Amino acid sequence: MSMINGLERPIPVPFDWAKPFWDAANEKKLVVQNCSNCKINHYPPKQSCNNCDSTAPLEWKEVEGKGHIDVFLVIRDSRIVGFRGVQPINFAIITLDEDPGLNFLSNLPGTLPGEVPVGAAVEVIFDESAEVGRQLVPEWRVIG
Amino acid sequence: MTSNGNSWQRDKEGMGLWEHRGKVAVVGWGQSYIQRRWDGVDLERSCGGLSKEAILKAISDAGLALDDITGLMTSKETRAEQTWAPRPYFAPPYDTEDGLTYCSGEFIQKELGLKNVNYIESDAPYIGPMMGMASQAVGDGKADYLVCWYPMVNLSGRYGHNNPANTSNEAKGGNAFTLPWGYQAGAMFNNAVIFQQYCQRYNTSHEALAPFVMNQRRNGLLTPWSYYALHEPYQLTKDDYLNGRLVEEPLVVYDCDRPVMSVAAFVFATAERAKDLRQKPIYVLNHAQNNIRGRSSMATLDEHQEAVSSLARKMEEGSGVNIKDVDIFNPYDGYATFTQQFLEGFEWHGVKRGEAHDFYADDIRVEGPHPFLSSGGNLGTGRTRSALHSDSIEQLRGTAGARQVSVKAEVALAGSNTPDSCGFMMYSTTPD
Numbered sequence: 001m002s003m004i005n006g007l008e009r010p011i012p013v014p015f016d017w018a019k020p021f022w023d024a025a026n027e028k029k030l031v032v033q034n035c036s037n038c039k040i041n042h043y044p045p046k047q048s049c050n051n052c053d054s055t056a057p058l059e060w061k062e063v064e065g066k067g068h069i070d071v072f073l074v075i076r077d078s079r080i081v082g083f084r085g086v087q088p089i090n091f092a093i094i095t096l097d098e099d100p101g102l103n104f105l106s107n108l109p110g111t112l113p114g115e116v117p118v119g120a121a122v123e124v125i126f127d128e129s130a131e132v133g134r135q136l137v138p139e140w141r142v143i144g
Numbered sequence: 145m146t147s148n149g150n151s152w153q154r155d156k157e158g159m160g161l162w163e164h165r166g167k168v169a170v171v172g173w174g175q176s177y178i179q180r181r182w183d184g185v186d187l188e189r190s191c192g193g194l195s196k197e198a199i200l201k202a203i204s205d206a207g208l209a210l211d212d213i214t215g216l217m218t219s220k221e222t223r224a225e226q227t228w229a230p231r232p233y234f235a236p237p238y239d240t241e242d243g244l245t246y247c248s249g250e251f252i253q254k255e256l257g258l259k260n261v262n263y264i265e266s267d268a269p270y271i272g273p274m275m276g277m278a279s280q281a282v283g284d285g286k287a288d289y290l291v292c293w294y295p296m297v298n299l300s301g302r303y304g305h306n307n308p309a310n311t312s313n314e315a316k317g318g319n320a321f322t323l324p325w326g327y328q329a330g331a332m333f334n335n336a337v338i339f340q341q342y343c344q345r346y347n348t349s350h351e352a353l354a355p356f357v358m359n360q361r362r363n364g365l366l367t368p369w370s371y372y373a374l375h376e377p378y379q380l381t382k383d384d385y386l387n388g389r390l391v392e393e394p395l396v397v398y399d400c401d402r403p404v405m406s407v408a409a410f411v412f413a414t415a416e417r418a419k420d421l422r423q424k425p426i427y428v429l430n431h432a433q434n435n436i437r438g439r440s441s442m443a444t445l446d447e448h449q450e451a452v453s454s455l456a457r458k459m460e461e462g463s464g465v466n467i468k469d470v471d472i473f474n475p476y477d478g479y480a481t482f483t484q485q486f487l488e489g490f491e492w493h494g495v496k497r498g499e500a501h502d503f504y505a506d507d508i509r510v511e512g513p514h515p516f517l518s519s520g521g522n523l524g525t526g527r528t529r530s531a532l533h534s535d536s537i538e539q540l541r542g543t544a545g546a547r548q549v550s551v552k553a554e555v556a557l558a559g560s561n562t563p564d565s566c567g568f569m570m571y572s573t574t575p576d
Contacts, residue, residue: 010313012320022320043440044321050437071340073333074393075326079304081311083326091326091392093337093442103440105325114393118344129324130313137324 002127003109004089008082009129009137018045020060025136030065030124032102033058043102065124067094067140070103072116082130088113094122094140106140117142152280153273153567154462155433157454162430162462164283166575169418169425171289172208172411173534174201178371178526181298182405187234191222191295192243192251194407199252199291202409207422208289210256213411215263215287216249217278221270223403223527224297245297247407252293263287270294271529272476272560273567275410276431282412289417293409294530303403304328321441331562332479334442336395339481341445345498350394352501353480354385357398357523359508359516360477364524366510366546367535371404371526399480401522408530410537415575426537429555429570430463436564448482448563449497452489455568459490459557463570467491471553472539474532475568476560477521485563487516492557515549519558532558533569540573 002009014022021044024031033042035049037056042049049058072092078084090108108116109127123143126136154162176194187193195218203213224245233239242251249264263286268274271294278292304310307329315323327333343349361380364370380398388396418425436451438444456467467490475486484500493514495503508516519535522528536556538544559568 008313009325010315010319010323012324013314013316014320015317018320044318071337071344073336073340073395074390076390076393078326079302079307079310079328080323080326082313088393089326091333101439103442103444105322105327105441107325 001132003139004086004107004127006086007089007107008085009127010080010082011129011131011135012137017047021045022135024060024062025126025138028126028136029062030138031060031062034061041099041102043104063096063098066097067104067122067124068097069093069116069118069120069122070095071118072108074114090114090116092116092140104138104140108141109139110141120144150435152277153433153435154276154431154458155435157457157461159458159462161464164279165429165463166427166572167415168279168283168428169413169415170410170428170537170571171413171418171421171423171425172202172204172206173537174198174203174205174409175369175530175534176407178369178374178404178406178528180371180375180402180404181300184300187238189405190238190244191224191297191405191407192238192247192255194405195247195252195293195295195409196255198407198409199256199293202291202411205423206411208411210258211260212289213258213291214260215281215290216252216258216261217265217268217274217281217290217292218247218249219268219270219274219294220246220266222246222295222297224299245299247293247295263290269567270561271533273433275533275569276433276567278410278412279428279431279569282414288413290412291409292412293407295407296404296527296529298403298405304330331482332392332395332400335479335482335562336392337442338445338448342484345445348501351386352504353399354382356483356504356508357385357480358382360520360523362524363510363518363520363547367520367525367531368545370520370524370531371402372524395479395481401478401527404526404528406526406528406530408528408534410533424541424573426540427572427575429465429572430459431567431569432458432462433567434564438564443564448485449489451563452485455566456490459568459570465555465570465572467557470555470557471551472515472518472536472549472556474517474519474521474536474556474558476529476532476562476566477517477523478527478529478561480523482562483517489563490557492516510547510549513551515551518544518547518549529560532560536571540571
């Protein structure tokens with residue numbers, strides 16, 4: 001079950017080309033894509049680099065999984081069935097320390113709804129989705 | 145008679161003056177009855193029924209006959225899919241989705257008995273870019289008199305709650321990177337996030353939107369056909385707004401437009417033909433679009449600010465009009481949180497980045513010196529997305545009634561939807 005009591009995260013069923021991200025998550029690793037031509041990082045995954053428009057391969061690269069909280073909302077009235085039973089619930093934007101141009105979504109397990117320390121350091125953790133053991137989902141928790 | 149891709153779009157800087165600048169005009173418009181939902185029974189008020197009503201009004205407004213119409217254009221982006229409710233079909237012509245949750249050109253051609261139509265585009269994008277597509281089609285000679293209509297559909301059920309993506313326990317395809325954290329499709333989340341970035345950067349807060357949202361309702365109440373004028377004819381107070389039901393905190397329900405059943409139709413013609421018609425022609429000086437994607441999970445304030453600045457440059461370049469000379473400004477307000485990006489990106493009335501909330505606190509009434517969004521937009525009229533254009537046309541004609549601005553009304557700028565994905569039009573009372 002999720003670290004957030006009652007949360008039933010929709011289970012990610014990605015396109016084939018995005019599957020390595022989720023396979024890595026199941027190994028508790030956070031990976032992003034890196035363009036072998038222009039070296040820019042991509043997240044969420046893409047099929048080709050839209051920065052240099054080349055056909056050069058996008059390579060998967062593990063990142064450290066440290067970040068900071070940029071801003072947040074509090075979900076009060078979700079349309080998504082798995083979230084309706086746990087409201088209010090945080091919805092935060094995390095910038096990645098290794099590349100602040102990349103941002104990740106988080107419900108901030110361990111942080112009370114609305115009591116989000118904007119600007120705080122966070123680290124990646126991995127949470128269960130709706131079917132335990134099927135697919136881990138990257139999450140973030142406040143550190144320090 | 146099918147979509148011709150995006151090659152018609154003017155979505156890049158450096159394209160120069162629009163080749164049909166001042167040679168295409170809006171010559172008529174019509175608005176259907178507007179109501180909260182279709183009841184699933186009254187076919188006159190289905191999507192097809194309302195489309196017929198709006199189209200006939202627009203053709204009549206232009207002083208044209210049905211046989212004059214040679215082009216039809218519409219969009220299937222009616223938002224009905226998110227409010228789906230199981231229901232039976234009816235006797236022909238309402239025996240398919242066509243006419244119920246969307247309304248094709250072919251449906252209208254048959255139902256209105258249009259004999260001389262030789263151009264139909266039933267799969268145009270939503271109204272922002274569609275108005276540009278219609279202008280381009282007439283300028284390119286695809287139709288002499290083209291009717292373009294935009295339906296918005298709202299059936300029974302809570303908005304978005306019946307969307308299959310939101311009811312499944314799986315997040316498929318691209319949704320794998322959004323739904324597991326509660327990020328539902330649509331403009332709400334990303335623009336609320338950007339609003340939070342805006343408040344952080346410029347030291348402001350959600351409360352500062354109150355004067356804007358209240359003024360939108362006021363302008364909507366000055367619009368006789370609007371949802372609020374017809375069905376909830378009372379002004380929103382500051383207390384109402386500040387105590388509104390939270391949706392995605394700090395976003396409240398009054399920041400979100402109200403889904404409705406509505407169709408607006410517009411007749412386009414060449415400037416040459418427009419000269420002899422019933423109404424004062426409203427010339428199109430340019431159309432411009434944005435099709436920009438953010439780098440990561442969420443687009444950022446920086447990205448949206450640059451997107452609108454780019455749109456402003458494209459619009460000035462294509463129209464030959466300096467934004468300082470725009471009298472009527474009707475940018476999209478589907479969520480109150482992003483309209484300020486348009487205001488600041490275009491620098492209308494000199495409003496620079498970070499200054500929108502101070503501007504909202506000033507006099508933005510239609511009677512005043514800064515009649516921002518004189519249409520009332522979606523927040524004031526219901527989710528029509530079309531009031532931005534119909535108000536611009538009425539203001540330039542001088543027929544906006546109680547909403548008629550007291551300042552000069554010769555050039556209007558209008559469009560939707562979001563800063564990164566939108567289509568805008570520059571209208572003028574003169575072709576040059």
